[in-house]
Amino acid sequence: MIERTLLDVNALRQDFPALRRLVHGRPLVYLDNAATSQKPEAVLRALDEYYREHNANVHRGIHTLAEEATALYEGAREKVARFINAPGPAEVVFTKSSTEALNLVAYGWAYHNLREGDEVVVTVxxxxxxxxxxxxxxxxxxxxxxxxxxxxxxxLRLDQLDEVLSPRTRLVAVTHVSNVLGTINPVAEITRRARAAGALVVVDGSQAAPQMPVDVQALGCDFYALTGHKMLGPTGVGALWGRRALLEAMEPFLGGGEMIKNVRLEDAEWNEVPHKFEAGTPNIAQAIGLGAAVDYLQAVGMDNVRVHERELTAHALEALATVPGVTVYGPREVEHRGGAVTFSVEGIHPHDLATVLDQEFGVAIRAGHHCAQPLMNRLGVLATARASFYLYNLPEEADRLVEGIRQAQRLFGV
Amino acid sequence: MVRLDMYREYILDHYKQPHNFGTLDDPDISHEDVNHLCGDEIRIDVKLDAEGRVADVRFKGRGCAISQASASILTDTIKGMSLDEIKELSKDDVVEYLGIPLGPVRLKCALLSLQVLHAGVYAYAPPEGPGAAVSPRQGTADTRHPGKGPVQQKASE
Structure with missing residues (x-):
């Protein structure tokens, strides 16, 4: 039995200006949240206020604005740390995205620690x-x-995990929630088994952090990457959480200002973590915006967001099951899946479907390979359609999607 | 309904019943490529006559209605054309013969078949002298960067 949602979605929608838009004369039905979320007024205001009132570079100036900007920027770091239950803000490195966060682990840790014959485990x-x-x-x-x-x-075939792990496994890279299948992976269990085999675990939290409570200490992983724009924040900011000892032992990724303590002509000493990894002027406004997004999500309550997404996903799966010719990928059990529903419609290419939905119904979905080509190959499909829900979506919007699919089927005569 | 200009009836007809669909046994030009963004796939085979004009053409592919209908219409269009005339075909010709409004993303779908054809045509070297064997040329050019070909799209991935 699914708990009833505690969200007043209609009230919450008022906070998102983009949701008031018309698309081709129809109210926007935004179901592309796994790609990026819309932004609430609070985030837009935080960006605007920073530039209007506090704009200065961080960690340098002695003047008032510099101190304000630094306090806001470091305050955002503390918010993100609390949001994922990191032991402390020093373990949270701001990056431009989760992609950059994962690359930071690759450049800073993997390039210096992997040896020939070592093994890295990823999932399909x-x-x-x-x-x-x-x-x-x-x-x-x-x-x-x-x-x-x-x-x-x-x-994931956890029954095969022990065969894939070996004494040479140094790193396991796994997504917390699949951006295609929606699967919520049992990261704590994977971490336990991987660490028992002597490997570090890096988790891609791009899809999980926006829609469910995340506790990096309970997960037990070594690194956790997230991106701001999928969780109501601006583009251009993400974060890497890493165990402090690992971050301290890691080599810097980019060199420049801010990441150094002492520079001579010949060499330099690195700054403390996390600043060692934040060379150059960071995306100050965006980080502050992410802090505002985290405040918004925590005011709503991540447990509530999760329950709401589970309800919407259940509703969408049920509605899609009534349409002949529709194949849904991923787990049937909503307890084990996040708010992304990937599907194909027999006889209609996902791009054509997305065009009909957009132009006739104002429904925005994603069509293509979702930056997961190996998974598309594994599923035996060229491309798929994906509807992904977030805290501001309504069950009626899932119905609108289904109505659009039926209309496309009539148009294409399938 | 059918407010949708993009899916006019003749486009859907070409999609459902594509012209010149299939492959040729002994093509002079054969080339294929995919649009990785969409997963659209197109292969085009061309057989030339003694004057070097298109005697026969087939295409094979999978993908969206726009990419497949565009290939169907393109293969109709080039019958009897010389390779130089094919090289002259441009994005504007595709837009004109499709006759539908296309945004930048769907334009890529529409242009895939011409890119594949151009890559094959530019890679084609005519047999030397009379009586020389005409061997199929498997195109190897990177059609995303066809070089001197008139149809060029910036990679957006």
Whole structure:
């Protein structure tokens, strides 16, 4: 039995100006949240206020605005740390995205620690951002990339994990929630088994952080990456959480200002973490905006967001099941899946479907390979359609999607 | 309904019943490529006559209605054309013969078949002298960067 949602979605929608838009004369039905979320007024205001009132560079100036900007920027770091229950803000590195966060682990840790014959384990459901950095790291170091498969329902084959892990496994890279299948992976269990095998675990939280409570200490992983724009924040900011000892032992990624303590002509000493990894002027406004997004999400309550998404997903799965010719990918059990519903419609290419939905119904979905080509190959499809829900979506919007699919089927005569 | 200009009836007809669909046994030009963004796939085979004009053409592919209908219409269009005339075909010609409004993303779908054809045509070297065997040329050019070909799209991935 699903708990009833505690969200007043209609009231909450008022906070999102973009949701008032018309698209081709119809109210926007925004179901592309796994790609990026819309932004609430509070985030827009935080960005605006920073530039209007507090704009200054951080960590340098002695003047008032510089102190305000620094306090806001470091305040945002504390908010993000609390949001994922990190032991402290010093373990949270601001990056431009989760892609950059994952690459930071590749450049800062993997390039210096992997040896020829070592192994890195990824899963077939990874987004390219949690796959390609490890391919590059393996290519550079001579390490070997191994992968964990999924079963026919879209769950990771944990029964094969012990075969994939070996004494040479140094790193396991896994997504917390699949951006295609929606699968919520049992990261705590994977971490336990991977660490028992002596490997570090890096988790891509791009899809999880926006829609469910995340506790990096309970997960037990070593690194956790997230991106701001999928969780109501601005583009251009993400974060990497890492265990302090690991971050301290890691080499810097980019060199420049801010990341140094003492520079001579010949060499330099690195700054403390997290500043060691934040060379140059950071995306100050965006980080502050992410802080505002985190405040917004915490005021709503991440447990409430999760319950709401589960209800919407259940509703969408049920509605899609009534349409002949529709194949839905990923777990059937909503307890095990996030708010992304990927599907195909027999006889209609996802791009054509997306065009009909957009132009006739104002419904925005994603069509294509979702930056997960190995997974598309594993599913045996060229491309798929994906509807992804967030805290401001209504069950009626899922119905609108289904209505649009039926209309497209009439148009294409299938 | 059908307010949708993009899916006019003739486009859907070409999609459902594409013209010149299939492959040729002994093509002079054969080239294929994919649009990785969409997963659209197109292969085009061309057989030339003694004057070097298109005697026969087939295409094979999978993808959205726009990419497949565009390939169908393109293969109709080039019958009897010389390779130089094919090289002259441009994005504007595709837009004109499709006759539908296309945004920048769907334009890529529409142009895939011409890119594949151009890559094959530019890679084609005519047999030397009379009586020389005409061997199929498997195109190897990167159609996303066809070089001197008139149809060029910036990679957006």
């Amino acid at each position: 459901m990874e987004h390219h951002s949690n796959l390609v950095p490890w391919q590059l790291a393996c290519r550079r170091t001579g390490a070997r990339l191994r992968h964990l498969d999924i079963d026919d329902e879209g769950y």
